[in-house]
Amino acid sequence: MRCQPRQLNCRSLSGKNLSYAGRIQLIKTVILGIQTYWTSNYILPIRVLEKIDMLCSAFLWGSKIHLVSWIEVCKDKKIGGLGLFSSKLWNYAAAIKMLWMIHSKKDLLWIKWVHGNYSKQQEIWQVQPRKSDSWMQRQILRVRDLVLRRFGNVYNLHRIIANCHNNGTMKISSVYNAISQSSATVPWAKTVWGGLHYPKHSMILWLATLSKLPTKDRLCRMCILENNQCVLCADSVSHQESRNHLFFECQFSSYVWNNLMAWLKYSWRSCCWNQVLRWYSNNLRGLGFRKKLKRMMLSGAVYWIWKERNQRIFQQKARSPDQLIKEIKISLLSKVLNEDVPEYLKEEIAKL
Ligand SMILES: [Zn+2]
Structure with missing residues (x-):
């Protein structure tokens, strides 16, 4: 048979x-x-x-x-x-x-x-x-x-x-x-895919760049959801959840993003998505290690903030912004330390 x-x-x-x-x-x-x-x-x-x-x-x-x-x-x-x-x-x-x-x-x-x-x-x-x-x-x-x-x-x-x-x-x-x-x-290809990125971080950053993440404002427009309140800043002032709000206008994510920018000693600062993407596309396209690290930080920040938002919605688990910053730093450093880092940068990274 x-x-x-x-x-x-x-x-x-x-x-x-x-x-x-x-x-x-x-x-x-x-x-x-x-x-x-x-x-x-x-x-x-x-x-x-x-x-x-x-x-x-x-x-x-x-x-x-x-x-x-x-x-x-x-x-x-x-x-x-x-x-x-x-x-x-x-x-x-x-x-x-x-x-x-x-x-x-x-x-x-x-x-x-x-x-x-x-x-x-x-x-x-x-x-x-x-x-x-x-x-x-x-x-x-x-x-x-x-x-x-x-x-x-x-x-x-x-x-x-x-x-x-x-x-x-x-x-x-x-x-x-x-x-x-x-x-x-597209001017942002290097920002999304280039350098030291974790593939899963790149994927979420790619979706965010195309404005295709299923954020609540989009789900409401599709009549899938009725409540469009941001879960990251829900305890303070009620804001609508959109791509630009999550990255990085939200009180929670702007704290995380500003902290990370200070950590890598950025001379330039912004929490406006379009400005951040334009600045990355124009100024951080090169192959230098520091540029790769900064590109990696953007993809890491977007990934972890999106993950935090999902955990709050689907698992009712919430972390503080400081806990999230710590997670992002650990994930970036654990990837970087497995790479062939130039000797003169090892001391700088060790101080981070
Ligand atoms: Zn918010």
């Missing part, structure tokens, strides 16, 4: 105990890794690819609310995404590579078979589809027509593909980048 395979869906792979950063690693290494293998050899049906993208998105967000659209997630980090890839677009890039292998008559058995049975003496760019063609041949010709329509003619395609070779090998990832929609780079 044959065993029925267990149905794989986003519920059985909910990953609720994983952080967003952990889920991204699983998507990259396992789910999209398997898909990459298959698409390097076959053109998969569009519905299968759309289903893969849908399942990956559901797994990443773990709820019905997808905080950021999959299209945005699939953009490069430099242009504001998470650097994952779209199954649909990857398959398209893999199909272009297949077309190119047929065009250049690579010494492979399946390519000889395609030339012997379908192309005959014609170039792949001139072959007309026939009723007797296999599904795979029809898909290759369909992709060919899409590619030629997109790039205008074969010569333009030659030029683009010539830039996708590395040591004589054509890389699907290079083709993918060449056909991806180009957008302007």
Whole structure:
């Protein structure tokens, strides 16, 4: 008797105990890794690819609310995404590579078979589809027509593909980048991703930068919540919880942020989110260790304040701002001390 395979869906792979950063690693290494293998050899049906993208998105967000659209997630980090890839677009890039292998008559058995049975003496760019063609041949010709329509003619395609070779090998990832929609780079990419950040801190900072964290003001606008009061300063004056209030206009978080800025001896101070992000994007983009440390502090502060807010709402646990500052400092120092710190900075860090 044959065993029925267990149905794989986003519920059985909910990953609720994983952080967003952990889920991204699983998507990259396992789910999209398997898909990459298959698409390097076959053109998969569009519905299968759309289903893969849908399942990956559901797994990443773990709820019905997808905080950021999959299209945005699939953009490069430099242009504001998470650097994952779209199954649909990857398959398209893999199909272009297949077309190119047929065009250049690579010494492979399946390519000889395609030339012997379908192309005959014609170039792949001139072959007309026939009723007797296999599904795979029809898909290759369909992709060919899409590619030629997109790039205008074969010569333009030659030029683009010539830039996708590395040591004589054509890389699907290079083709993918060449056909991806180009957008302007974002000034805050280094602030969010650069340096010594914990991946989970970067992820929360990325969501905060895009204003996509599920803060109470957004949940009220979606009619999910009615009470939009900030839980960090609820005992004093009632304020509405928004991204800008949490980081760092709130009485609680401004105390934490000012204390951390004093700790790292900032010459410049602000608790206004837009000013902080602009200042970081303009002044802290370099590779120097101190700049990395300051970028790390912003991601750490945003992560820990968001975590404190969640603990107060979901676990009814509250810490004082001084306790939170201590936690942030410990987490930063424990990461920094495991890095290759320049000798002249070790004494400075030891004094912190
Ligand atoms: Zn507040």
